[in-house]
Amino acid sequence: MRGAVIRCGPNMNTRATILGVLLGATATVSAAELPAAEVQELYRKKCSTCHMPDGNSPLEPLNFADSKWTHGSEAAAISKVIAEGVPGSAMLPFKAQLTPEQTEALAAYVRSFDKSLKPAKKK
Numbered sequence: 001m002r003g004a005v006i007r008c009g010p011n012m013n014t015r016a017t018i019l020g021v022l023l024g025a026t027a028t029v030s031a032a033e034l035p036a037a038e039v040q041e042l043y044r045k046k047c048s049t050c051h052m053p054d055g056n057s058p059l060e061p062l063n064f065a066d067s068k069w070t071h072g073s074e075a076a077a078i079s080k081v082i083a084e085g086v087p088g089s090a091m092l093p094f095k096a097q098l099t100p101e102q103t104e105a106l107a108a109y110v111r112s113f114d115k116s117l118k119p120a121k122k123k
Contacts, residue, residue: 034105042102043109046094055113061089064113073117078107 044053051057055064071081082103085093094103111117 034101039105039109042098042106046097047106047110050090055110064110065115067114067116073111073114075104075107075111078110079103082106
């Protein structure tokens with residue numbers, strides 16, 4: 001592999017993951033370490049179409065800002081909904097599209113739209 005060049009974006013997490021793969025190790029990043037810009041971009045790409053950019057959807061079941069949480073307001077409950085979806089609803093599972101760290105980071109971000117909630121405790 002001498003002389004091979006792997007081009008990555010400015011995201012050090014990507015570089016760490018590639019290095020880990022090349023070395024036969026696994027590199028992990030906790031949800032708390034994901035850059036805010038990365039989480040916001042994930043939300044924009046995966047969530048904002050239905051939930052609105054500010055989380056204040058006019059449809060109550062899709063609204064994160066109205067303090068009404070059908071499946072629970074705890075980060076773990078929100079992570080479960082993001083990963084597994086909600087059968088019989090428009091909420092599809094994202095487990096195959098997101099890492100657990102991305103799911104946890106999105107759950108924390110989604111909670112931040114509801115100003116009545118206290119921030120989730122860090123692990």
